[in-house]
Amino acid sequence: xxxxxxxxxxxxxxxxxxxxxxxxxGKFLGSKYRVESSKGHLIDLPRSSMGIDIQNNFEPxxxxxxxxxxxxxxxxxxxxxxxxxxxxxxxDREGEAISWHLSRALGEVNSQIRRIEFNExxxxxxxxxxxHPRTIDMQRVDSQQARRILDRLVxxxxxxxxxxKFGSRRFSAGRVQSAALKILCDREAQIEKFxxxxxxxxxxxxxxxxxxxxxxxxxxxxxQVDGKKTAIDNKAAAIGLEKRVREAEYSLxxxxxxxxxxxxxxxxxxxxxxxxxxTRLGFRAQKTMSIAQTLxxxxxxxxxxxxxxxxxxxxxxxxxxxxxxxQARQFISENFDTAYLPKSANTYTKKQENTQDAHEAIRPTDxxxxxxxxxxxxxxxxxxxxxxxxxxxxxxxxxPGVDELVVLEIQDKAKTLTFRYSSSHQTFPGxxxxxxxxxxxxxxxxxxxxxxxxxxxxxxxxQKFTQPPPRFTEASLIKAMEESGIGRPATYVxxxxxxxKRAYIERKGRQLIPTNLGRVVNDLLSAHFPEIVDLKxxxxxxxxxxxxxxxxxxxRAMLGDFYPNFHSTVEKADGEIADQTHLVRIPLGRECPxxxxxxxxxxxxxxxxxxxxxxxxxxxxSESIPLGVxxxxxxxxxxxxxxxxxxxFGCANYSTTGCEFTMLETPxxxxxxxxxxxxxxxVRKSGxxxxxxxxxxxxxxxxxxxxxxxxxxxx
Numbered sequence: 001x002x003x004x005x006x007x008x009x010x011x012x013x014x015x016x017x018x019x020x021x022x023x024x025x026g027k028f029l030g031s032k033y034r035v036e037s038s039k040g041h042l043i044d045l046p047r048s049s050m051g052i053d054i055q056n057n058f059e060p061x062x063x064x065x066x067x068x069x070x071x072x073x074x075x076x077x078x079x080x081x082x083x084x085x086x087x088x089x090x091x092d093r094e095g096e097a098i099s100w101h102l103s104r105a106l107g108e109v110n111s112q113i114r115r116i117e118f119n120e121x122x123x124x125x126x127x128x129x130x131x132h133p134r135t136i137d138m139q140r141v142d143s144q145q146a147r148r149i150l151d152r153l154v155x156x157x158x159x160x161x162x163x164x165k166f167g168s169r170r171f172s173a174g175r176v177q178s179a180a181l182k183i184l185c186d187r188e189a190q191i192e193k194f195x196x197x198x199x200x201x202x203x204x205x206x207x208x209x210x211x212x213x214x215x216x217x218x219x220x221x222x223x224q225v226d227g228k229k230t231a232i233d234n235k236a237a238a239i240g241l242e243k244r245v246r247e248a249e250y251s252l253x254x255x256x257x258x259x260x261x262x263x264x265x266x267x268x269x270x271x272x273x274x275x276x277x278x279t280r281l282g283f284r285a286q287k288t289m290s291i292a293q294t295l296x297x298x299x300x301x302x303x304x305x306x307x308x309x310x311x312x313x314x315x316x317x318x319x320x321x322x323x324x325x326x327q328a329r330q331f332i333s334e335n336f337d338t339a340y341l342p343k344s345a346n347t348y349t350k351k352q353e354n355t356q357d358a359h360e361a362i363r364p365t366d367x368x369x370x371x372x373x374x375x376x377x378x379x380x381x382x383x384x385x386x387x388x389x390x391x392x393x394x395x396x397x398x399x400p401g402v403d404e405l406v407v408l409e410i411q412d413k414a415k416t417l418t419f420r421y422s423s424s425h426q427t428f429p430g431x432x433x434x435x436x437x438x439x440x441x442x443x444x445x446x447x448x449x450x451x452x453x454x455x456x457x458x459x460x461x462x463q464k465f466t467q468p469p470p471r472f473t474e475a476s477l478i479k480a481m482e483e484s485g486i487g488r489p490a491t492y493v494x495x496x497x498x499x500x501k502r503a504y505i506e507r508k509g510r511q512l513i514p515t516n517l518g519r520v521v522n523d524l525l526s527a528h529f530p531e532i533v534d535l536k537x538x539x540x541x542x543x544x545x546x547x548x549x550x551x552x553x554x555x556r557a558m559l560g561d562f563y564p565n566f567h568s569t570v571e572k573a574d575g576e577i578a579d580q581t582h583l584v585r586i587p588l589g590r591e592c593p594x595x596x597x598x599x600x601x602x603x604x605x606x607x608x609x610x611x612x613x614x615x616x617x618x619x620x621x622s623e624s625i626p627l628g629v630x631x632x633x634x635x636x637x638x639x640x641x642x643x644x645x646x647x648x649f650g651c652a653n654y655s656t657t658g659c660e661f662t663m664l665e666t667p668x669x670x671x672x673x674x675x676x677x678x679x680x681x682x683v684r685k686s687g688x689x690x691x692x693x694x695x696x697x698x699x700x701x702x703x704x705x706x707x708x709x710x711x712x713x714x715x
Contacts, residue, residue: 121308
């Protein structure tokens with residue numbers, strides 16, 4: 001009897017990934033459950049070796065991650081004393097794999113191990129998950145294993161070749177990162193090859209007998225000449241056309257009014273959230289996901305305790321649960337006129353064939369928690385991101401907006417010249433009442449009547465030139481990766497971070513620019529590993545990984561089809577790629593002040609720096625690369641780290657002469673046109689502001705987005 005009582009007192013062990021979730025989930029479940037965290041992966045392939053027995057059908061050799069032994073030991077002890085173990089890792093393939101590793105590691109001490117899954121950290125969702133445990137989904141696990149092993153094969157076979165040829169361990173290649181780098185390099189090549197073409201646009205201003213002042217100020221665009229789209233590409237033709245336009249007689253031949261419906265947008269998936277947070281809030285993708293993680297894991301709401309405010313933020317599905325639909329429609333019904341609520345819920349189809357649809361779109365867990373109510377519990381960035389998610393979701397279940405579109409056309413008597421003006425006016429905001437698509441501009445509609453004779457007041461030819469394609473931002477790169485089918489919601493941010501870390505890209509404002517080093521690596525990979533950087537090939541591999549998750553493909557067979565040709569390509573490339581060390585060790589023609597050997601520009605873990613060529617001989621002298629001239633003492637401005645690890649820029653002479661010059665803004669490439677001092681650049685949505693750092697000058701230059709693009713295209 002005593003033993004039975006002891007067993008009855010045992011609590012169930014719930015294991016989550018993040019320590020931040022343990023408090024809120026523990027509160028939901030009560031004293032009958034003990035909630036612990038695995039703190040991410042505990043078991044993985046070794047970092048020091050390939051960790052795959054290729055000859056044994058690609059058998060992975062898993063080990064406990066260095067430094068995670070203590071955590072695993074604590075979980076084993078807790079599992080041994082638990083009535084059962086419920087694995088509550090994240091609801092995706094990675095989370096499923098973590099649960100699988102845990103079930104194998106803890107199965108020796110407790111056989112009662114099951115998996116639970118929830119898409120939001122709310123009491124109802126957690127309790128429901130506990131009531132419906134399941135077994136490990138091995139199809140998801142196999143898909144994750146295949147991805148992990150495939151990436152390991154690509155990375156651990158190509159990377160050593162690059163490291164050998166460049167003479168640096170910083171270099172790496174990857175199945176997704178190399179394809180993403182190619183997207184950036186291809187765009188840069190397009191910009192360099194771009195040749196601007198001249199074209200002309202023409203605006204005309206008309207008046208009738210009873211025209212008002214604003215009628216005469218309304219510009220009509222010349223859209224057709226002799227029944228064809230206007231296509232003037234030189235000044236002589238423009239002058240000839242102007243003479244013809246000024247000699248003609250005109251009338252309004254058409255005035256058409258129509259209604260245009262503007263449909264609401266689907267709720268956020270991961271990539272769309274990252275894109276919108278970039279364009280609307282100025283967040284980097286990594287920042288967006290970090291903030292979203294805190295909103296998902298839980299925020300302290302005072303008396304309510306810690307509550308998850310959004311559903312799981314790694315998803316590529318626009319599907320919405322019945323709970324979410326009910327909440328949204330009820331909120332709209334209670335807070336808006338009936339015209340704002342559609343008769344039935346809005347549904348959104350999957351545009352991408354490879355959408356996993358594992359769980360629903362990103363939405364607030366409780367729509368009644370409006371941004372205004374939540375603001376006092378959130379910091380500024382959390383509030384802005386939560387507002388974006390909340391508004392997008394509620395708007396997705398509202399009625400379409402309605403605009404009135406008015407189009408006026410003017411022609412000459414011979415009907416050979418056509419001028420057009422269109423005006424759009426919002427007559428019903430619909431979903432835009434919650435989620436505006438931009439500032440609503442009330443456009444003027446001229447009072448000309450159909451058939452009315454009009455006189456030409458003025459004609460303005462405008463010479464223009466075509467612009468090169470824009471460089472990618474994080475938002476547009478993620479969109480390109482998504483549309484090309486490379487990567488998945490969980491991989492976009494790590495991929496860009498790797499390109500940053502390897503010094504394959506640099507940033508100017510929001511633009512991602514491949515460095516010379518990145519372009520050399522891309523050229524080598526494109527020449528020797530064309531399949532790895534080919535977008536279609538990479539997308540095809542993603543589809544095969546998805547098919548494994550669906551149970552329609554075998555992961556070992558997929559790897560068996562891929563590896564033999566890949567391996568022979570690696571061996572061939574190793575013998576063909578020339579030495580590239582001259583790109584990462586650049587002689588500077590200066591002596592090391594410590595040992596007298598030559599100083600070199602080297603590539604380190606934080607980018608380029610200046611170091612002694614006698615590093616192998618024991619000399620550790622190094623200095624930062626100058627980014628400009630100090631306006632106070634003429635020393636070098638370099639990048640520094642503060643006490644809390646935050647980066648800033650300051651004078652290198654601080655340690656020797658005590659010069660205290662610092663600047664928080666990133667040093668610009670160009671110097672001040674007034675005094676030739678270093679300038680700092682601050683990025684805005686509309687362009688870049690350059691400010692002279694000389695306290696006696698402070699000259700400011702405002703560059704628009706277009707000007708910035710033109711300047712960079714020529715650099």
